Amino acid sequence: MLRHLGNRRNFRHNIKLAAILCLTAGFVNIAGLLAFAVLTTNVTGHVAFFAENLAQGDFRGARIIGLWMLMFLTGAFTSSFIISRIGRDQVFAYTLPILLEICILLVNGIYGYSYDGSLIKAELFAGSLLFAMGLQNAMVSMISGSVVRTTHLTGIFTDLGIELAAATLPAALKKHGLKQRIVLRIVIILFFLGGAIAGGYVFPLLRHYTFLIPAGLLFIAMFYDISRMRLKKLVRYLRYRLRL
Numbered sequence: 001m002l003r004h005l006g007n008r009r010n011f012r013h014n015i016k017l018a019a020i021l022c023l024t025a026g027f028v029n030i031a032g033l034l035a036f037a038v039l040t041t042n043v044t045g046h047v048a049f050f051a052e053n054l055a056q057g058d059f060r061g062a063r064i065i066g067l068w069m070l071m072f073l074t075g076a077f078t079s080s081f082i083i084s085r086i087g088r089d090q091v092f093a094y095t096l097p098i099l100l101e102i103c104i105l106l107v108n109g110i111y112g113y114s115y116d117g118s119l120i121k122a123e124l125f126a127g128s129l130l131f132a133m134g135l136q137n138a139m140v141s142m143i144s145g146s147v148v149r150t151t152h153l154t155g156i157f158t159d160l161g162i163e164l165a166a167a168t169l170p171a172a173l174k175k176h177g178l179k180q181r182i183v184l185r186i187v188i189i190l191f192f193l194g195g196a197i198a199g200g201y202v203f204p205l206l207r208h209y210t211f212l213i214p215a216g217l218l219f220i221a222m223f224y225d226i227s228r229m230r231l232k233k234l235v236r237y238l239r240y241r242l243r244l
Helices: 011-036 044-055 059-086 091-114 119-144 154-167 178-243
Strands: none
Touching: 011 091, 011 119, 011 178, 044 059, 059 091, 059 119, 091 119, 091 178, 154 178
């Protein structure tokens, strides 16, 4: 899922990547909203609030929202910087952004209870989640070659609409891989929605500990390929020993 890069990636790899990380983003989106009353997986809505606060002369509110947008941008920059410095062809380069994201989610899960509605804590907690989602979005985009996006759905719905329209064309005019792209968009939407729904049910029970669930999902994503490779080697070894 993470170790296959460039031409080595195929449709199945992108489906697995989209499923687990969109599920993660859905959890973070709803948990951030319920915990801190802030959308934490994209900046589109924040641009509107930023403009509204500026128009009304609320420069303090505009500063906070501007900081959140900057945190998402900084997260994307940090992820790209780490991967580019280590090397895009180095699999372990992608584990560092994941580790950073896991740490941020753990901090929110463990210390999120201290949130009392103050603007300073809202800046810290919500800003850290926006930074984490920027990390994830840039990382996934670089792994998949900009095929998979996991933290927002506006572009996904747009692409799906275009591709569904293309599916109505005669066979001779249809582009190669159209069906796979449609399936991938649907998987992204459904798993993001599924994560958001699950998070909405879980949050009243676990409160801020809900952030520990997406942290666990990221942990699974990080070690999936390693565990799979070791399991294959173990199976081969056992088969070899049984033949002796």
